[in-house]
Amino acid sequence: MEINPSEAQVEVAGLKIRYFRGGSGPVAIKLHHSTGNPGWMASDDALAEKFDLIVPDLPGYNQSDRPVWARSIRDISILMKRFIEELGLENVTLIGCGLGGWVAAELATMSDAELSNLVISGAPGIKPNEGFIEDQIMMDWEEYVQLGFSSGDNYLNAYGEDAAEVYKELWDYSREMTARLTWKPWMYNKSLEPLLQLVNIPSLVIWGADDRITPLICGEQYSAALPNSSLQVIENAGHCVEHEQTSKFVELVSEFVGD
Amino acid sequence: MFVGYFTERPYQDKSSGYFGATGRDLTDLSMSNRDYDPKLGADLYNRYLDEKVFAEEMGFDGLMLNEHHSTPFCMGGVMNVEASILARITQRAKIVLLGNVLPIWEDPLWLAEELAEIDMISRGRLVTGWVRGTGRESVAHNAQPPFNWERFQEAHDLVVKAWSQPGPFRWESDHYQFRYVNPWSRPYQSPHPPIWIPGVMSRNTVKWAAEHRYPYVMLATELGPTVESFKYYEECAREAGYESGTQHRGYLWKVHVDETEELAEATARKYIQGPSNPFLEGNQGNVRSFIQNLPGLTSRTNLLPTSQVASAARARGKTDQLKDAAKSDMRGTFEEQSDKMGIVYGTPKTVIPKIRHVLETLRPGSIIFWDGDGAMDHDDAMRSLRLFGSDVLPAVREMGKELELDSPFDVDDEIPAGYSPEVVAAAKAAEARAAAQADAAGA
Numbered sequence: 250m251e252i253n254p255s256e257a258q259v260e261v262a263g264l265k266i267r268y269f270r271g272g273s274g275p276v277a278i279k280l281h282h283s284t285g286n287p288g289w290m291a292s293d294d295a296l297a298e299k300f301d302l303i304v305p306d307l308p309g310y311n312q313s314d315r316p317v318w319a320r321s322i323r324d325i326s327i328l329m330k331r332f333i334e335e336l337g338l339e340n341v342t343l344i345g346c347g348l349g350g351w352v353a354a355e356l357a358t359m360s361d362a363e364l365s366n367l368v369i370s371g372a373p374g375i376k377p378n379e380g381f382i383e384d385q386i387m388m389d390w391e392e393y394v395q396l397g398f399s400s401g402d403n404y405l406n407a408y409g410e411d412a413a414e415v416y417k418e419l420w421d422y423s424r425e426m427t428a429r430l431t432w433k434p435w436m437y438n439k440s441l442e443p444l445l446q447l448v449n450i451p452s453l454v455i456w457g458a459d460d461r462i463t464p465l466i467c468g469e470q471y472s473a474a475l476p477n478s479s480l481q482v483i484e485n486a487g488h489c490v491e492h493e494q495t496s497k498f499v500e501l502v503s504e505f506v507g508d
Numbered sequence: 509m510f511v512g513y514f515t516e517r518p519y520q521d522k523s524s525g526y527f528g529a530t531g532r533d534l535t536d537l538s539m540s541n542r543d544y545d546p547k548l549g550a551d552l553y554n555r556y557l558d559e560k561v562f563a564e565e566m567g568f569d570g571l572m573l574n575e576h577h578s579t580p581f582c583m584g585g586v587m588n589v590e591a592s593i594l595a596r597i598t599q600r601a602k603i604v605l606l607g608n609v610l611p612i613w614e615d616p617l618w619l620a621e622e623l624a625e626i627d628m629i630s631r632g633r634l635v636t637g638w639v640r641g642t643g644r645e646s647v648a649h650n651a652q653p654p655f656n657w658e659r660f661q662e663a664h665d666l667v668v669k670a671w672s673q674p675g676p677f678r679w680e681s682d683h684y685q686f687r688y689v690n691p692w693s694r695p696y697q698s699p700h701p702p703i704w705i706p707g708v709m710s711r712n713t714v715k716w717a718a719e720h721r722y723p724y725v726m727l728a729t730e731l732g733p734t735v736e737s738f739k740y741y742e743e744c745a746r747e748a749g750y751e752s753g754t755q756h757r758g759y760l761w762k763v764h765v766d767e768t769e770e771l772a773e774a775t776a777r778k779y780i781q782g783p784s785n786p787f788l789e790g791n792q793g794n795v796r797s798f799i800q801n802l803p804g805l806t807s808r809t810n811l812l813p814t815s816q817v818a819s820a821a822r823a824r825g826k827t828d829q830l831k832d833a834a835k836s837d838m839r840g841t842f843e844e845q846s847d848k849m850g851i852v853y854g855t856p857k858t859v860i861p862k863i864r865h866v867l868e869t870l871r872p873g874s875i876i877f878w879d880g881d882g883a884m885d886h887d888d889a890m891r892s893l894r895l896f897g898s899d900v901l902p903a904v905r906e907m908g909k910e911l912e913l914d915s916p917f918d919v920d921d922e923i924p925a926g927y928s929p930e931v932v933a934a935a936k937a938a939e940a941r942a943a944a945q946a947d948a949a950g951a
Contacts, residue, residue, distance in 0.1 A: 386647070386803070
């Protein structure tokens with residue numbers, strides 16, 4: 250079902266944060282990848298059938314103001330926590346995909362007062378015990394987005410034969426914000442993993458079996474570190490599980506929240 | 509007029525495939541140093557130093573070095589070591605560093621100490637210059653590109669203060685913090701070595717250089733856009749409250765002189781053979797645009813006219829923005845570069861009028877001839893240097909006089925090119941204070 254989301258903005262720490270909102274059900278917030286918020290996607294339609302879904306542009310991405318002082322993902326998590334408070338939300342299911350999952354995990358370690366559930370998918374933020382998190386700085390940004398899918402067809406399904414200029418602009422622009430927030434070390438924070446034990450709410454860790462961006466071992470580490478969590482590995486999916494296996498992704502999240 | 513000599517010091521390994529078109533991949537930041545031969549490196553470093561010494565003998569005013577990292581086209585990763593040696597083994601020529609890559613230094617205070625030592629050992633012959641570096645440099649030393657420009661400016665402010673104001677002092681800026689700035693060395697020149705800023709396309713940098721009265725040295729850019737950039741410098745200078753002149757303009761370009769026209773052409777063709785700079789026109793290497801165009805490294809709305817030129821655009825990964833750039837322009841054949849005077853070659857008789865054309869067009873007070881590069885060997889470099897010394901330099905000096913092309917060392921400005929007004933004022937005030945103290949002590 251195609252949902253027609255509303256678009257609104259809220260101010261946090263003097264910064265405009267833009268968000269889409271659509272659907273009905275329990276409140277869920279979905280945080281986007283490092284490549285920016287491409288807008289209301291098909292996967293958002295599917296989630297909005299089960300949830301009152303809010304999809305914000307993280308601060309510094311797309312239409313949300315850039316916090317020029319921000320130097321870490323944790324800074325973004327603080328702003329997003331205040332975003333949730335500003336909207337007066339409670340019992341939020343917080344869903345984070347890719348870099349958005351890192352933001353969500355950091356946020357949950359601060360306080361889970363407004364949260365009921367945590368879902369993270371393909372999230373960096375933890376230093377993998379083996380291998381490393383793929384470095385988008387060392388490749389063309391379009392190539393990087395393609396690497397986020399387990400197959401070329403799935404990438405084409407999401408973005409088309411020749412990704413629209415507006416997406417390419419977004420990816421290019423998003424890279425700049427990402428490089429402001431994480432660089433050395435690239436895509437992890439050594440102080441996150443030991444703090445995850447503080448998260449009291451149930452959490453679901455979803456990983457694409459073919460994730461070529463954030464290795465599966467990061468999902469295992471997240472699951473081991475979060476006290477009340479389970480790991481679900483999805484076949485035929487890469488880093489962008491929500492785009493590649495949308496119905497499976499939504500089904501897992503719905504079942505998890507329903508429980 | 510100030511005349512300098514430059515070569516990028518390529519790593520020329522005839523056996524590795526990095527020397528020329530031997531079929532091996534020559535792609536930026538994709539070549540392993542497993543092929544690096546330190547014995548060959550030893551020969552090449554010594555060769556390039558010898559050529560610099562000979563350039564001084566032939567009458568060049570300046571010996572220019574530059575710095576790049578993790579690449580075979582420039583062996584000057586630690587240019588300050590070469591500069592230190594030149595400081596000791598040359599006698600007269602300025603040692604012109606264009607330039608140290610400021611934003612990649614985690615500890616710019618260390619740089620301040622190194623450069624002060626070079627200035628002392630050379631007894632005041634250092635001309636220091638600073639750049640923001642390409643994406644390659646930010647990758648090689650892992651510096652965060654979105655803060656490149658901020659780090660450049662902060663590191664500059666710190667080094668200049670460490671050089672020109674007595675310590676100890678504390679330093680707190682966004683990207684650099686030091687609790688005790690008091691290096692036990694100071695530059696030989698007062699208040700500090702002159703600062704020149706080399707560059708190609710950033711409007712920010714031109715404006716910043718003009719505001720600081722630092723000469724701006726355009727690096728092998730095309731003539732038309734170079735004129736436009738110098739005009740922009742002039743406008744910025746006027747806004748900053750002074751009239752800039754030839755002493756604020758520098759230009760580097762490729763000039764090779766040889767014994768016959770045939771030999772000159774054959775040798776000049778070597779400019780674009782071998783590991784010549786991959787982001788310059790006509791080279792044999794492949795640029796990876798996403799490395800040149802690291803996120804946040806260059807402001808997307810601030811581009812100088814040179815950014816319209818295919819080679820510069822290619823370097824910055826902006827090929828999509830070019831409207832009418834034909835493929836041949838993107839690769840810039842030898843003939844095209846020669847037609848545009850990007851590569852000048854010939855016997856002294858034919859080279860001199862071409863140099864004159866460049867001087868008349870750009871009116872720079874400082875010029876630097878780029879020679880002995882690409883696949884040129886020691887003999888190629890030495891033949892050219894000899895002819896520069898015997899025929900070309902004397903003629904160029906006459907032209908400089910006739911065209912009134914004064915370098916920073918020829919004019920007696922109240923605030924000389926190469927120094928910020930604030931620093932000069934602070935130095936004069938300190939001098940006056942010292943004189944007053946001496947008077948009081950004497951009385």
